[in-house]
Amino acid sequence: MRFTGFLLLTLILVSCGAESGRFRIEGRFRNLNQGEFYVYSRDGAADGMDTIKVADGRFAYETDLERPATFVIVFPNFSEQAVFGEPGATATISGDVSNLKEMEIEGTADNELMTDLRMRINKLSPPEITAAVEEFVRENPLSSAAMYAVERYIIMKGTPDYGKAYELTALMIKANNANRRLAALNKQLKSLQAARKGGRPVDFRATDTDGKIVDRAMMDGKVNIVCLWASWNYDSQAMLRRIKGLKKKYGADMSVMSISVDAWAADCNAALERDSVDWPNICDGRMWDSPVISSLGLSTVPGNIVFDAKGKVIASNLTARELEEKTESILK
Known part of the structure; x- marks a missing residue:
C-alpha cells in the first residue's frame, strides 16, 4: 500500500510540472491574443534565441536544463524580463501586455524574489x-x-x-x-x-562578420565610436543610421565599429546590408556574454563608447543626438 501511494504521488508530481531535467515557462497575458516574443539564456543554458508563440493569450516554452540558469524574455517593445530556471521547475507568468512592468512570475523562489523587487522598484x-x-x-x-x-x-x-x-x-x-x-x-x-x-578604454580584439581581426589600434580617427546594437532594437538601428550620416560627413576623421548582440549573424548581416553599413561589425552569437562586450563595459542597447585619437574615453552611452553634437564639437 505504501509503494502504491508513493507511485501515485510521483505520477502526480511529474504530470503537474516540467519533467526532471527540463525547465518550462508558461503563462497568459491579458490584452494579447496572438503574437510572439523571444527568449535566450545569459549564461549559456540555451543556444541562441528561441521564439515563443502566443495563441489566445497563452504561451509555453520548454527546454532541457541540468543546472539553475537565467533566461531573458525579449518583448515586441524591446523590454526584457529575466526568468530564473531550475531543473524540473515551471515558471508561470501573468500580467497585462499593456503594462509589462507589473507582470508577476511565480514558480521558484528566485522568480518570486525578483517579482517583489521589481514591484518595489517601479515606485x-x-x-x-x-x-x-x-x-x-x-x-x-x-x-x-x-x-x-x-x-x-x-x-x-x-x-x-x-x-x-x-x-x-x-x-x-x-x-x-x-x-x-x-x-x-x-x-x-x-x-x-x-x-x-x-579615462582609457580597455583593449579589445575580435573577429568581425567578414572573418577579419579587428582591435582598438585600428580605430585611429580623431573621433572613434564603438556602438552596441541589435536587429530587434529599433532605437539602436536608428543610431547606426545617424552614425552612418556622420561618417559620410567626416570621412577618415571618424572611425566606427559596431557590435551586435544578435544570436545569429544572418540577422545582423541582413540589417547591415539593408542600411548599407560597411564598417567592421562583430556578431559572435554569444549575445551579452560576448567577451568584447564585457571588455568594453557596454551594457545597454543602444550603447556606445567614444574615444579620441589617443584612446582616451570622451563619453559613453550617449543618445543619438548627444553623439552627433559631441562628434561635431570635436571635428568642426
Whole structure:
C-alpha cells in the first residue's frame, strides 16, 4: 500500500510540472491574443534565441536544463524580463501586455524574489533603486536574482556604477565562492573601474562578420565610436543610421565599429546590408556574454563608447543626438 501511494504521488508530481531535467515557462497575458516574443539564456543554458508563440493569450516554452540558469524574455517593445530556471521547475507568468512592468512570475523562489523587487522598484527614483538593490543583495546574496539585479539596475543603467557593482559582487562571492560567472563579473568590474578612472578604454580584439581581426589600434580617427546594437532594437538601428550620416560627413576623421548582440549573424548581416553599413561589425552569437562586450563595459542597447585619437574615453552611452553634437564639437 505504501509503494502504491508513493507511485501515485510521483505520477502526480511529474504530470503537474516540467519533467526532471527540463525547465518550462508558461503563462497568459491579458490584452494579447496572438503574437510572439523571444527568449535566450545569459549564461549559456540555451543556444541562441528561441521564439515563443502566443495563441489566445497563452504561451509555453520548454527546454532541457541540468543546472539553475537565467533566461531573458525579449518583448515586441524591446523590454526584457529575466526568468530564473531550475531543473524540473515551471515558471508561470501573468500580467497585462499593456503594462509589462507589473507582470508577476511565480514558480521558484528566485522568480518570486525578483517579482517583489521589481514591484518595489517601479515606485522608486533612480537613487532609491540603487539603495533598494543593495539591500536586496545583502539580504539574498545566494540568489541568482541578486546577481541579475546588480547587472540590470546598477551596471546596465545609463551611467553604470562599476564601484557599487564591484562591491556587491564581492559580497556575493563571500557567500558563494564557487560561482565562476560571478567571479568573472567581479574581475571584469575591477578592470572597468580602473579603465574609467584613467579615462582609457580597455583593449579589445575580435573577429568581425567578414572573418577579419579587428582591435582598438585600428580605430585611429580623431573621433572613434564603438556602438552596441541589435536587429530587434529599433532605437539602436536608428543610431547606426545617424552614425552612418556622420561618417559620410567626416570621412577618415571618424572611425566606427559596431557590435551586435544578435544570436545569429544572418540577422545582423541582413540589417547591415539593408542600411548599407560597411564598417567592421562583430556578431559572435554569444549575445551579452560576448567577451568584447564585457571588455568594453557596454551594457545597454543602444550603447556606445567614444574615444579620441589617443584612446582616451570622451563619453559613453550617449543618445543619438548627444553623439552627433559631441562628434561635431570635436571635428568642426
